[in-house]
Amino acid sequence: MAEEKKQDHVKPVKKMVRPVFVVDGSRTPFLKARGKPGAFSAANLAMGAGRPLMARQAFEAGDLDEVIMGCVMPGPDEANIARILALRLGCDKHVPAWTVQRNCASGMQALDCAAQSIAYGRANLVLAGGVESMSHAPVLLAEKMVAWLAAWGKARSIGAKVKALGQLRAAHLKPVIGLIRGLTDPVVGLNMGQTAEILADRFDISREAMDSFAVRSHHRLAEAQEAGHMSEIETLYDTRGHFYNADDGLRADSAVEKLATLKPVFDRPFGKVTAANSAQITDGAAMLLLASEAAVTKWNLPVLGRIVDSEWAGLDPSQMGLGPVHAMTPILKRHKMALDDVDYWEINEAFATQVLACLAAWNEPQYCREELHIRGVMGELDQSRLNVDGGGVSIGHPVGASGARIVLHLLHVLERNNAKRGMASLCIGGGQGGAMLVERV
C-alpha cells in the first residue's frame, strides 16, 4: 500500500538541478574490532581520512561550504562529530557541519545530503562521508543501576547509605553493550543476523552458497590489495609508533572447508549465518569531496565522477537485507535502465546471504511483482561486476562509513576499467534500502 501511494504522488526529478561532481576521496584502512577498544576514536578516524584528503587540495579547508558526516554511534565526546572534524581539519569557525544517522547507510546519507545542497545551489564544495569506531561503541549502565546511583547520591546519612547499599543487586551491575543493542531491531525484536537468517530461509540460500560468497569476497580483496587497487586508503598512525595501511580483516587463505566448521552465531544451533559469512565489526572512515561545476572550474579540480541519482526505500524490518533491491529498482526504472546498463555494482555485504537474497529477489517473478511492482523480473546480475574488490565480509562494515566507502571505491573501479556507470547500494537496519547511481563524466 505504502509503495503504491508513493508511486502515485512522488515524481522525483530525473536529474539534479545542478550537476554534482565527486572530485576526490579517501578512506582509512578498515580495522577489525578485536574485543577491546581499537587504537582510534571515531573522530581520530575521521581525521585520518580527512586530513590527507584536504592536504592535497588546491583550496583550504576553510573554503568548504559545509561538512556532513554519517555516524551511528559517536563516542560520548563526539556529539555532532562532523563539526568536530570540521574544526579539527582547520575549517575555521564559519564552516557549518552536521551529522546524519540512517544506520548502515549513514555515510551514503551524508553524500546524498551534500549532493542536494550542491544541486540546490546552496553549496559549491562539501566534504561528506561517514565514520564509525565500532570497537569504541559505548557500554552503558543498566537503567536500574542509574536509578540506584541517583538514590545513592541522595542518601546523606550513614543509615541511608547503608540502606541504599542493601538495595544494590548483582543484576544492577550488568552492563548494556551498546553495539549489540544497536544491531538489534527494537520494533521487530530481531538482531540483524536473524533478519539474514530469515532471508536465507525465504530464498533457500544454502550455507555453502553463503560460505563460498564469503570466501570469494576475501579472495577478491586479497587480489585487489596485491594489485594496488586500494589506492584510496590513507595510512593511519597511532601515538604508540604503529601504522596501519591496509584493511586488516582480510583472510587471504579463506576456504569453504574451513568456513564450514564455524558455528552459527545468531540462530543457534541450527542457523546458517556465521561470523565468517557476515560483515566484520570494524573501525573506519571514508569521505568524499563533492563539488558544483562552479567549484570545479574555480579550483581546477579533477573530476572522478558525477552523482546522478539516489533513492531511499522502506520495507519490512525483518527482511531489511532486501533493502538494496527496493532502492535500486526505482532508479533503474527512472533512467529506463536494465541490469546490463550498469557497468559495476557495489552492494554492501552486511551478510553474504543478504546480498545473495537481493540477487535472488530480482530474479524471482513473484517478488518482483508483489514487492517491487515490476512486470517480469529484473534478471540475473552478473556477479563478476559486483563487489569486484571484496566487500563488507572481507573489508569490514563500520556502519557509518560503508556507504561512503562503496561510492568512492565504485568510482575508482569505473575509472580503472574505463567504464561509465555504477550503482552502489546498502541494506539498512530497521528495514530500509539506499542506492546511489554514479557515472564518469
Added chain:
Amino acid sequence: MASTKYKHWQLKADSDNIAWLHFDKADSGTNTLGREVIDELSAVLDDMETERPRGLVILSDKPNGFIAGADIHEFARIENIDQAREVIRRGQGVINRIARFRFPTVALIHGFCLGGGYELALGCDYRIADDDVTTKIGLPEVRLGIHPGFGGVARLPQLIGAPAAMNLMLSGRAVSARAAKKIGMIDYAVPRRHLHEAACSLIQKPPKKLTASGWKAATNHALIRPLLARYLRKQVAKKAAKEHYPAPYAMIDLWAKHSGDSSAMLYGEEVSLARLVVGETAQNLIRVFLLQEKLKSLGDKKQFVPKRVHVIGGGVMGGDIAAWCALRGMQVTVQDREEATLARVIERAAKLYKKKLKKPRLVQEVLDRLTPDINGLGVAQADVVIEAIFEDIDAKQALYREVEPKMKAGALLATNTSSIPLDTLSDCLSDPSRLVGIHFFNPVAMMQLVEIVTAENTSPEVAAKAAAFTRHIDRLPLPVTSTPGFLVNRVLMPYLLEAVVIESEGISAKAIDQVALDFGMPMGPIALADTVGLDICLAVAETLSRTLYKDTKVEVPARLRALVESGKLGKKSGQGFYHYPANKKSKAEASNPGKGEYRPADIQDRLMMRMINEARACLREGVVSDAELLDAGIIFGTGFAPFRGGPMHYIEAQGVEQLIKKMHHLHESHGERFNPDESWLSTT
C-alpha cells in the same frame, strides 16, 4: 578623575572611589620595575595617601602580562654593593608602603607576573589572576644567580608555608594561575571577564587575608627551620655546587635565620642580594640573559610570518624538528619514505606533547597540526621547507631538484645539514641564493640554539627569514658561516676527541666526565658522545679532521673507530663508552673502568683548552661575527658553564697570559693539537 601627570602609571578613580592604578611602561612592550618606574610609583603613592580611596587595584595595560620583574638591564649596570643596596631598598620601600595602606589593595594579574612583579603583588592584600594558560607566576631570580630582594623571601614562606615557597624560589619555576591558586600564591584564579568584578568585590567586602596555617605555618617555626634548611641544602647540592651557584644557599640561610621577623628579613634580603648581584656568578648569568636577548633580537618576527612547515626526513632530527614546530603553532607536514619512520615520529611527538601539555585536548590539538606526509604533498603549501635527510650530497641535491619547482615563491628552503658546505648543496638549485642552513641540535625540544648557516651566495633576505622563522618557533638564531662544523660542532669536537684520547690513556670515563661537570658543563664529554651516538661523532670528526684540523694534526682516536666498528654506538645501542642496562633504573656503567677514580691534574685543562682554543679560531675566521655571539652560541649550543659567561668571557676573567701559558705547557706535553691559535699571539 584620571591623572595624566605620570609617564608609566595612570591612576583612575571610579564612582565607588576605588583607585585603579594602571601600569603601562612607556616605550616598552613589557612592564619591568626600573628605577624611573619605582620613583614614579612612589610619587603616585604619595598622592594616594592624601586622597584615601576606598581601595587600590594595581593592574597592567600591557597585553603580554602584569610585570615581568626587575629591569635586568639596570641590574647589569650596577657597579658596587652600595649601589645595589640602594636599588633594593628603593624597591622594598614602595612595596612596603603598599603593604601598609589601611584600605584594601588588590593586584590584578594576567600574563607573566614574575620576580619583582610578583613581589609587588605579594605586597598587596589580595591577588587575583586570569586563569588563562598564558598566566605565569613565579620568582625566577635564582636563574640569574640571585634571589628575590623586594620582600619575596620574607613574604612567600609566610603566605604558603616554607616547603612550597622554597621549592618555587629554589627552582625558579613559574606556575599557572590554577596551580598558584591551589598552593595559595593567589586568592583567586578567574576567567578574564571576571577580573574587574572580582577586584571590586574584594574591596567592597574584604575577606580575611590568606596566610599559611596549620602544618604549613609550622614549617616556618624556629625549631623546624634548621632541620628543613639542612634538607633543602642537601637537595640543592645535588643540582648546583655552592661555589658556582651561591644564590640558593644564601636564600636558604636567609630564611632559616630570619623567617618571621619581617624587618630583619627585609634587611637580610637587601644585604645578601646586594652581595650576590655584584658577584661573578650573577653578573655572568645576567650577561647570559642579555646574550639571550641579543640572540632573540636577531630574528624579526614581523618580517616573515610562516604558518606551514614541511620537514623532509623523519629521522630523530627531522621528526623532532617537525614535532617542535607543530608544538609552537605551525601546521606541519613531515615526509619520509617509510611509514614505520613516520609512525615513530608521531610516537615521539605524542610523548613530548603529553609531557609538555598534559591535557589530552591540547595534545590532540597539536597532533592534529602534525601530518605524516608520505607523498610529500605539503611542499607545495609550505612557507618553510626543512630538509633533514641523511648526510649525502647526491641524495640531498636530487631532493632539492625535485622540491624546488614545487615550492611557493618566497618560501624558505632550509637544510639541517651539520657537515656539508651550503654552496656545495645549493649549486643544483635554479636559485642557489635560496638555500639556508637551519641547524638544530639534539634533543630539539631542549636545545634552544639554532645555527643559521649562510654561504657567501646566500641571499641576506633568506637568512633574515630563517632567523625570523627560528623566533616564531621560540628558538635562538645564531648566524654562522658555512664552514665545516659551523660553530657548535666545531668547538665541541676537539673537546670530545680529547676526552676519548684521555679515556684511551686509561683514565675512566666517569673520572673524565666528573672533571667536566666540576668545570660546570651540564654533561660530561664521554656521556655526551654516547648520547649523540658514537657513529655520528665519528662521522663529524672524520669530516672535520679531513678539512679543518688537517694542519693541527687532529686525528680521530682509534678507540672511537673501534667502538663504532664493533657496533657500540652509545646509548642507542645500549653500549658505548658506558654500558646502558635495558632496565633504565639501574645506572649506566663505564665499560672500561680504567684507573678508577684516578685523574691526572691536567685533564680539565686538556678538555677545556681544546674547546676554548677552537672557539678563538672560529672568532678569528669570522664563523660568528663577534665575541658576544661566540659566547652566546657556545653557552646555548654546548651548555658551556653559564655561570662562567662563555669562553671569551672566561678567557678575560682568567687572564689571557695565564691561559697562553697553559696552552704552551699542554703543547709541550701533549703535542701539536695544543698549538695555540694564532689569535692568542695577537692579544699579547
